[in-house]
Every structure is written in C-alpha cells, then in structure tokens.
Amino acid sequence: MFSLKLHDSHRRETVPFIPEDPAHIRLYFCGPTVYDRVHLGNLRSMLSADIMVRLLHALYERVTYVRNITDIDDKIIQRATENGEDITHLTERTTKDFHQDLTALNILPPTIEPRATHHIPDMLAMIERLITQGHAYEADGHVLFDVTSFPSYGALSGRSLEDMQAGARVEVADYKRHPGDFVLWKPSNATEPGWDSPYGRGRPGWHIECSAMAERYLGESFDIHGGGNDLLFPHHENERAQSLCCHPHSHFARHWLHTGMLLSGGEKMSKSLGNFHTIHEVLERAPAEALRLLFLGAHYRSTLDFTWEKLEEARHIMDRFYRALEKTPATKDDSRPVDVLNALCDDLNTPQALSILHRYADAALEGQQEAANQLLAGGQLLGLFTMSPTEWFQGGTELDPATIDALIEKRLAARKVRDFALADQIRNDLAAQGILLEDGPNGTTWRKG
RNA sequence: GGUCUGGUGGCAGAAUGGCUAUGCAUCGGACUGCAAAUCCGCGUAUGUGGGUUCGAUUCCCGCCCAGACCUCCA
Structure with missing residues (x-):
C-alpha cells in the first residue's frame, strides 16, 4: 500500500x-x-x-x-x-x-x-x-x-x-x-x-x-x-x-x-565557528514543538537557515494546530494518517506533510471530527502534539490560574458596567505578565503570550 | 583549484512538461466596546541566455549567483 x-x-x-x-x-x-x-x-x-x-x-x-x-x-x-x-x-x-x-x-x-x-x-x-x-x-x-x-x-x-x-x-x-x-x-x-x-x-x-x-x-x-x-x-x-x-x-x-x-543567520552553524545555539538556549525562548515544527518545515536534505523569527512563526503555527484540536478534540481512532504517511514515503517530504496538516486543521476548526483525528494522528507521526491544548496554551505559567480567573471575573464585572478603562487595564496588566485574554462567545479564556 | 547541491511570490517552502501547493506577513471585510482568536476576500512568483517541444518553471547546454565538501564538524 x-x-x-x-x-x-x-x-x-x-x-x-x-x-x-x-x-x-x-x-x-x-x-x-x-x-x-x-x-x-x-x-x-x-x-x-x-x-x-x-x-x-x-x-x-x-x-x-x-x-x-x-x-x-x-x-x-x-x-x-x-x-x-x-x-x-x-x-x-x-x-x-x-x-x-x-x-x-x-x-x-x-x-x-x-x-x-x-x-x-x-x-x-x-x-x-x-x-x-x-x-x-x-x-x-x-x-x-x-x-x-x-x-x-x-x-x-x-x-x-x-x-x-x-x-x-x-x-x-x-x-x-x-x-x-x-x-x-x-x-x-x-x-x-x-x-x-x-x-x-x-x-x-x-x-x-x-x-x-x-x-x-x-x-x-x-x-x-x-x-x-x-x-x-x-x-x-x-x-x-x-x-x-x-x-x-x-x-x-x-x-x-x-x-x-x-x-544560523546565513552562516554555517558549527562548533568551531562559535555561532551555534544550543538546544538548551533555544528552549528557553520557545516550546520544543515549535522548534520541531521549524525543522519539519524544510525538507531534510535542503539547507535550512535558523532565525528567531522563524521560531516565532513556527510557534504561531503550533498555536493554530492546537486551537483546532481544542475546538474539536480528537477521539480514539485507529485509522492511520494515510495522507501524511504518503507524503513521508516520498523521501520524507515533511513540508508536504505539514501542508496536509493545515488542511485538517482548517476542517477541525469547522468542527469536523474525522479531520481532528487525522490532524492528531498525522501530527503525532511527526512527533508533534505531545500535550493537550490546555497544556500548550496554559501550562507552566508563573501566575496562579486561580489568580488569573479572579482577574477575569473582575474584568467581566467592569465590562458589565461598561467600565472599559478598568477592563482594558486588567487585560493589559495580564498581558504584561505574559497572559493573553480572549473574549469568545462562550466567555473569556486565557493563554500564555 | 577539484567535487557536488541549489537558485520558485515580501518571506518560508513543496510540486510539476500544459491547469502552479501550503504557511507566515501585508491589505480589505465580517465578528468584537476595543482587542485577540476565527471566518471571508486579495498575490500567475519559477536567476540569465540559448536549445528540444505544439507547449518548459520542470528536459539539455552555456553563463551568473549562492551554499556545502575537499581539514575537526550533524
């Protein structure tokens, strides 16, 4: 097959x-x-x-x-x-x-x-x-x-x-x-x-x-x-x-x-040139899965130029993938990620595999269950999605989630009386601490910035 | 100097002898108190000069450019 x-x-x-x-x-x-x-x-x-x-x-x-x-x-x-x-x-x-x-x-x-x-x-x-x-x-x-x-x-x-x-x-x-x-x-x-x-x-x-x-x-x-x-x-x-x-x-x-x-910045990364970044150093600035995605975005045989901008971009893409899985959680499913497997069978064409993941993410955001299952299975074949969307968006914060929830309540009250100055101040204060608020149809949620 | 690889939209990055993915960014719109997220819409890009072909980004040749290896290096 x-x-x-x-x-x-x-x-x-x-x-x-x-x-x-x-x-x-x-x-x-x-x-x-x-x-x-x-x-x-x-x-x-x-x-x-x-x-x-x-x-x-x-x-x-x-x-x-x-x-x-x-x-x-x-x-x-x-x-x-x-x-x-x-x-x-x-x-x-x-x-x-x-x-x-x-x-x-x-x-x-x-x-x-x-x-x-x-x-x-x-x-x-x-x-x-x-x-x-x-x-x-x-x-x-x-x-x-x-x-x-x-x-x-x-x-x-x-x-x-x-x-x-x-x-x-x-x-x-x-x-x-x-x-x-x-x-x-x-x-x-x-x-x-x-x-x-x-x-x-x-x-x-x-x-x-x-x-x-x-x-x-x-x-x-x-x-x-x-x-x-x-x-x-x-x-x-x-x-x-x-x-x-x-x-x-x-x-x-x-x-x-x-x-x-x-x-690295257009030059070969090597120990003798001293322009290399350790993994340790990179992981202090972005999640590991963002780094993995960055690498997967280029074919393994091509030269890849690492920049911090690309790392940030990769992180945004992971945000979207996890958002799709949050919207439509994958269910237990034995089906194989056939499209992704086919892409990989073509000399490990990971960029193509990723483009397939994007299609599934779109569909999962629309609520299609099978697409969410394929997204998860395909991503996991690539070593992604090691955590739940909640962990991805909210894991490892400095602030206590209960404190954040309390501030969200406070802001909600302010918004109810149309005190937008106070509401925005609370949002900005949280943003300064790396917590982003999102007002959705089902209430306000938060995530790491 | 030798060997090799590659030059695709603003950026990243696949694919293909004819209909050119995908993502990011930008811009416009919907939604929102404002945002964020999401959704809709917007881009014909294949270094250069020849050749083969009905037709080439894709095949062939020259040129230019970039990178790797020739020395420890993933």
Whole structure:
C-alpha cells in the first residue's frame, strides 16, 4: 500500500527503498561526539533520523535503530584538559545533557546506543583483519588504512583520489603511503587514554568505531546509514572502505541518507565557528514543538537557515494546530494518517506533510471530527502534539490560574458596567505578565503570550 | 583549484512538461466596546541566455549567483 522512496547519496538519486529483510529493518545513524552540549545542527540530523524511524515503525513490524555515542576522540581529550575535568566525567555529563535535549524534543531513543569505548576489541579485530587482508599497514606507531587498496574508494562521496590530491590543503604526515590514507589506530602518550593493542598502547581513529559497532549490532549488510551531510566525506567514505574491505561480499549500507546543513543567520552553524545555539538556549525562548515544527518545515536534505523569527512563526503555527484540536478534540481512532504517511514515503517530504496538516486543521476548526483525528494522528507521526491544548496554551505559567480567573471575573464585572478603562487595564496588566485574554462567545479564556 | 547541491511570490517552502501547493506577513471585510482568536476576500512568483517541444518553471547546454565538501564538524 505504501511504497517508500528515499534519496540515496551514493547513487545520487531517489530510489525505492528495498530492505535487506522486510521482517527486520536495520539502520545506523552517526551520533554525537560528547564533549559539549549538542547544538541545533546536531539536532536537525537527529530529528531527520527520528522521522525516518517513526515512519519505518509505521510501515514495518520490526526496526532496529542504532545510534552511537563517540566517547573517545581528540576533541574530548582536549576539552577535558581545558576544563581540568576527568574524561569519563566529561563524556558522561555531556551524554546526559544530550539525552535530556533529545527527550525535550521528543526524539525517540535508539534501539541500541553503543559507546565507542565499549567496543575497542571489536575495532581491534577489524583492524587486524584489514592488515591481514592487505588493506592496512603499520607505520610509526600508527595503523593506517591504505586507500589505494580499495578500488571504489571515493565512490560514495563522488571524488577520485586524484581530485583529492589536487585539492590537498593539508600537510600530509610523512608516514602515510598515500595522502588519503587515514588512521585506524594511533599511539597514546602516558596522559592520554589508551588501550593495549598489538601495535602498542593507543586509541582508535575516528572512523573505525562506526564500522565496528554497525557490524556488531546490524551485521555486515544493513538498510540505511545516515548522518549530516558533512559526514559524507571523509567519515562515511572511510567507514564504507573499512567495512567493505573487511567483508568484501557484503553491501554494508544499502541506502545512504544525508541531512542538509543548518545555517544560523546565513552562516554555517558549527562548533568551531562559535555561532551555534544550543538546544538548551533555544528552549528557553520557545516550546520544543515549535522548534520541531521549524525543522519539519524544510525538507531534510535542503539547507535550512535558523532565525528567531522563524521560531516565532513556527510557534504561531503550533498555536493554530492546537486551537483546532481544542475546538474539536480528537477521539480514539485507529485509522492511520494515510495522507501524511504518503507524503513521508516520498523521501520524507515533511513540508508536504505539514501542508496536509493545515488542511485538517482548517476542517477541525469547522468542527469536523474525522479531520481532528487525522490532524492528531498525522501530527503525532511527526512527533508533534505531545500535550493537550490546555497544556500548550496554559501550562507552566508563573501566575496562579486561580489568580488569573479572579482577574477575569473582575474584568467581566467592569465590562458589565461598561467600565472599559478598568477592563482594558486588567487585560493589559495580564498581558504584561505574559497572559493573553480572549473574549469568545462562550466567555473569556486565557493563554500564555 | 577539484567535487557536488541549489537558485520558485515580501518571506518560508513543496510540486510539476500544459491547469502552479501550503504557511507566515501585508491589505480589505465580517465578528468584537476595543482587542485577540476565527471566518471571508486579495498575490500567475519559477536567476540569465540559448536549445528540444505544439507547449518548459520542470528536459539539455552555456553563463551568473549562492551554499556545502575537499581539514575537526550533524
């Protein structure tokens, strides 16, 4: 009934999704390196994955979703040193923050969330195999992957080794046979974290962890591998090379999904540029669902420019949706949000899904029950509507609702005697405290401003 | 320099070889004591120059512009 189409970065076209095993869908997304609070850009890829996973759950019986935590990395070591903080303490603290932020955004937890440091033996086994099969070599305490040993190196990201050499802007370590060779294992000094290995005490390179953990939990071949567009090269290219060289007869990932970058005020949001907003910071200014809606308003592969104006706009749209659900509360209903599912099946076309939601909202505001049910079901498929309209409009106010009600009564009395000056003053005073009054046919109601 | 993606109304943002979503904003109206919310009405927008075609925003080529990746990055 539903046929899912996805854009595959490798083939560079939108293709029918054909699972390895329809009885068990398996996907892997690259999670965060835990050295700081995640920012909005990180969130966008997690959210794209979340929509993907929610859709797959709606279409298939069984879905295994793996999203790793990278808890060993030079940036972590560096940050821990700067903070004078124990590395484990830093990674655990940051992981906790990460979970908190994702929970706030109603992003479902993965089925399995493996940590790199718990899989060192898996990585070492892979490295050993790569060396044995002639795809890796030891040099100067490092183990390096030999990119020339893998004929289709560059195929994923669409570049050739020649192109890369032509565009090389970095000094190449002299122990590398080819400038494109990348580290599988590197030596650690006495103060750096390290594990014993046949190559001496050291730690893994960046890419091998994902290859090892994907294999452990999903097998040699699985369905979808995703992450931010900036991971396409070198990270995913290298992962693919390692895994395919380890298991020459596997497919590794059948579909590659890459999320477009998030800009902030027209510029790329990144930790190194320092122009990023943390989720924590944004949630102090708008509800989480407004932020989610903002992201859903653009297709996952396109670049999205975050601005505070858009956040405010998204919030108004959520107001309208909740107003529709307030007017016509959804009833228990087993019907599936077919239109929204169809939109998502078209390479996760969330903007189109949202336009469908608008149609249902219009109808729900007119009182159509079925439309309200569809609005709720469709929105929940997108991870929206986690609360009741009452909670949305009135939840978490500073003022006590009883106080507000008392003031509304007082204003009503003033209006009855046509003392509009007093009535308006009460309304304005409340507005100054973030409470908006609305006089409807059934009396006066209030909501957060 | 190399590779790639994209340029749609004031803004955001889908889709499509011919009838061009949706939202926000603006403006006008209804409603309201005034507002708010809601409702009604109002906008032919597809960077540029060619080509293919009966017909292109959609396909092809050139150009211009923007962004990403090539280096840690979701």
